[in-house]
Amino acid sequence: MSLLSLENITYINDNKIILKDISLNINSGDFISIVGASGSGKSTFLKLCAHLISPTEGNMIYRNKSYVEYSPIDWRKSIGYCFQNPCLFGDTVIENLNFPYLIRNIMMDSSRVTKLLSLFKLKKSYLNEKVKNLSGGEKQRIALIRSILFKPKILLLDEVTSALDVDNTLIVENVIKALNREGITILWITHNPEQSKKYSNKIIVMENGQIMSLEVLK
Secondary structure, three states: OEEEEEEEEEEEEOOEEEEEEEEEEEEOOOEEEEEOOOOOOHHHHHHHHOOOOOOOEEEEEEOOEEHHHOOHHHHHHHEEEEOOOOOOOOOEHHHHHHHHHHOOOOOOOHHHHHHHHHHOOOOHHHHHOEHHHOOHHHHHHHHHHHHHOOOOOEEEEEOOOOOOOHHHHHHHHHHHHHHHHOOOEEEEEOOOHHHHHHOOOEEEEEEOOEEEEEEEOO
């Protein structure tokens, strides 16, 4: 069953066509790899799916409702997005991990936070770490934890392992694979051919702002 449908999506910025006439059905439980050369529109595609930008033409249907019927905040509570370059704010890690609870007006679930830190091989003491003192790999893992404290229906990942070493890449891959097995739909951008086929059930190839092919693997 289609969870998110893109219907004839075109996105134009500064009179330049970035995405052109994209139609795609994303089913619940999909693990979709998005590949293509730099500048092919992959990141813009994910930003549209996250409702960070709006289509110039076309429609997005999520759970049988058009994106215009959702507030961007409500949309993003259900569709999580993690950037290639992790965006942390404030001074400490705990400020970042408390934020998803803050916007929902509920107390932080310390056991949930501790469990996710452990999954990503981070000690509880990281909660008090200064953001400025974290390595790139640590920042990426904290950003991912922030995205999944409340399990999204769809998780959008923009090259989240591109700056990680082999060990940290494996840690992140294992968590993402487990999330998909729990029913979370995954769309991720990767430039690694092996990684693109490792866990996904579908591969999308993008070129010049269009979907050139959709391969079903399993």
